[in-house]
Amino acid sequence: MEVLSFNRTDYDKDACNYVRSRPDNLTNDNDQIKFINYTQQYCIGIIDIVNSTNETSKISSPPKLRKYYSLFLNTMSSVINNYNGKVIKNIGDSLFFYFPKTCDETNEPAFHEVFECGMRMLSSSSILDSQLCENDLQPINYRICMDYGEVEIAMSDNSNEVDLFGSVINECSKMNNFVSSKELWIGEKLYYRASKSQFINDYAINKVNLQNNGFNNIKSVKNFDCLYSVSILDEIQRNKTILDYRETQNTINKNNLARSKDNTSINILVIDDEEDILYTFTTLLNREGYKVKAFSNSIEAFTHFTEKSPYFYDLILMDIRMPGINGIQLYHKLRAINPYAKILLISALDVVHELIESIPGINMKEIIRKPIEPEDFILKIKSTIND
Numbered sequence: 001m002e003v004l005s006f007n008r009t010d011y012d013k014d015a016c017n018y019v020r021s022r023p024d025n026l027t028n029d030n031d032q033i034k035f036i037n038y039t040q041q042y043c044i045g046i047i048d049i050v051n052s053t054n055e056t057s058k059i060s061s062p063p064k065l066r067k068y069y070s071l072f073l074n075t076m077s078s079v080i081n082n083y084n085g086k087v088i089k090n091i092g093d094s095l096f097f098y099f100p101k102t103c104d105e106t107n108e109p110a111f112h113e114v115f116e117c118g119m120r121m122l123s124s125s126s127i128l129d130s131q132l133c134e135n136d137l138q139p140i141n142y143r144i145c146m147d148y149g150e151v152e153i154a155m156s157d158n159s160n161e162v163d164l165f166g167s168v169i170n171e172c173s174k175m176n177n178f179v180s181s182k183e184l185w186i187g188e189k190l191y192y193r194a195s196k197s198q199f200i201n202d203y204a205i206n207k208v209n210l211q212n213n214g215f216n217n218i219k220s221v222k223n224f225d226c227l228y229s230v231s232i233l234d235e236i237q238r239n240k241t242i243l244d245y246r247e248t249q250n251t252i253n254k255n256n257l258a259r260s261k262d263n264t265s266i267n268i269l270v271i272d273d274e275e276d277i278l279y280t281f282t283t284l285l286n287r288e289g290y291k292v293k294a295f296s297n298s299i300e301a302f303t304h305f306t307e308k309s310p311y312f313y314d315l316i317l318m319d320i321r322m323p324g325i326n327g328i329q330l331y332h333k334l335r336a337i338n339p340y341a342k343i344l345l346i347s348a349l350d351v352v353h354e355l356i357e358s359i360p361g362i363n364m365k366e367i368i369r370k371p372i373e374p375e376d377f378i379l380k381i382k383s384t385i386n387d
Contacts, residue, residue: 044146298322
């Protein structure tokens with residue numbers, strides 16, 4: 001598998017103008033971004049503080065300034081996480097985020113979560129302002145925009161942080177210039193996808209023709225024919241929308257629980273370069289009725305995974321020591337594609353505990369020590385799937 005790479009300091013700043021360099025003391029000259037040869041469509045979003053330079057210039061105390069930013073960024077990050085979104089990075093007063101489950105364009109609940117997340121971020125302003133007031137800080141005016149499009153997934157060499165690159169991210173950054181305070185706007189691609197769904201009727205969607213709304217003086221206006229503002233219809237409708245959303249989520253949870261009890265509907269990917277161990281694990285899992293796909297080559301396994309839906313496999317079981325791509329590297333690549341992937345790493349290393357403690361993002365619950373009794377192995381598989 002070819003891996004493309006470039007140094008953080010060498011990329012085209014015009015092509016990636018939404019990226020702001022990290023402080024010098026946090027960068028590593030040898031740290032590189034590597035693309036993992038995986039292209040996917042996601043819903044992308046950005047939230048930032050309106051006119052932040054003027055607002056923060058009024059705060060003379062460094063501790064208060066830190067509090068100002070941390071309250072805003074942490075509040076919004078929490079909302080995003082609650083709706084199955086993932087923050088890609090924060091850049092100054094901005095958060096870039098995406099919704100991994102929107103990679104499946106037919107996953108209507110995932111797109112519903114996108115809109116509910118936006119509404120929740122807007123409605124969080126009163127709570128946020130109260131917290132700011134308690135700390136003798138002024139209210140924050142912020143804006144949100146989202147769109148849907150194709151991105152490339154990349155990872156940092158040293159930290160394994162995930163980053164996304166693509167025109168939709170740059171466009172989202174430019175779109176935000178048009179959005180007013182305490183408003184959510186979406187792009188044409190996201191609107192087109194959402195317009196196919198019943199839940200779109202729960203929101204007030206207004207088309208904004210940029211050419212006729214005084215935006216001609218903004219350079220990037222020529223990139224957009226129109227955008228769409230999103231708001232709630234009224235308080236009664238909003239309460240109904242929340243109930244409908246919760247009912248949908250409860251139905252999904254019940255279906256997932258029922259599915260987890262039927263082993264024949266569970267797909268497991270097993271990767272181990274030792275054929276005997278691969279055969280043993282596959283045999284044990286097949287006896288329990290699981291659908292198993294096995295690979296002795298980690299590179300072939302990764303290629304296979306990228307050709308499937310990121311959510312096709314309910315569990316991934318793999319060795320740590322493998323040629324080509326080792327288990328730790330593969331773990332991070334798979335998690336970059338599906339942040340919710342359930343993965344178990346197999347190891348006979350005596351120092352596996354010390355090894356895992358030194359690697360961010362992996363914990364001992366995700367480790368199976370070899371050798372392991374068949375009964376214990378199956379119990380671990382079941383508990384991980386049902387967790």
